[in-house]
Amino acid sequence: MFPARIRAGAALAPVLLALSGCSSWGCADTTAERGEAGVSVRVENTYGQRSGVSAEVVDWGLRPHPQLPSEGDQVHFTYRFDGADEYSGPAVDACAVDEKRVALGCRTVHASAARARPDGALTGDDWLTVEHPGQVAAVLLIPNDRSYDRPTCDQDVKDGGGTHPPAPAGTGDQL
Template sequence: MFPARCPTGALSALLLLTLSGCSSWGCADTTAKRGEAGVSVRVENTYGQRSGVTAEVVDWRLRPHPQAPSEGDRVHFTYRFDGAGEHSGPAVDACAVDAKRVALGCLTVHASGARHLPDGALGGDDWLTVERPERVAGVLLIPNDRSYEPRGCAQDVKDGGGTHPPAPAGPGDRL
């Protein structure tokens, strides 16, 4: 175990560090499973529990971005969050997909960046850039809340760890 010449003070210090949580033995990071994408989704936390918030793609269309019309068509979509808080609401990934539900381009939309709608929901719009806009068959949302990323073991061995959102979706991912 320890050499015979190991000072008892060093052994005590090692034991103290281990018991105080300064050891990486107790820190574990896990990743949540990606939820089922849809036009309308119930937002869920990293443990798969529903938050009481619904996110929905209201409309989408292909058109040139007004600030870069020479770059061709992009995917312009509108979305809404029902049940979300104005300042600390969830965030979900939005992805333009082809007919086989393969992601062509994705980004994260935040309820906190949306505006108040007359019915009390929060809504907004955004743009997705995709390589081949003619392949876009729809825009889907992924229900995993991306508004909070807890510290991992690599950043904080003592207090980090836990369940993290799945990796963001990207081009080529099947949703």
């Protein structure tokens, strides 16, 4: 009925649409599981595979922030990345937690914001604002790399999708 060329072209049309990104049939989003928080962690990519980078809370304490001393004590902590690239290294969430490992305040720390040391490590320090500083029992790191989160299918059907880091840790999360 139709010449062979037309039948062959019709069969290729869906394949060409999918390859050109004109189809949303292949776009799917998944979210990685949150890794186990600790004082020292091995950084994991979105697939749960260790990246060869470790992160550690070296020290922490309560003291007034130098730019906001009237707000009282806040959590000051020092961190270290080993095996990270100082220009495009990973980022992990750091959280001040109480005795039950409930997050009192969190923020993301980036290896690229740290300073290079002669031993190859990257070290930095930061502050966590918490409502009740006296309840802080530790500062923990969550191993999931937060340095890159690709677009979701809703944001970009053509280039989005894939596995995304878990939602950032926040106040009240059980770690």
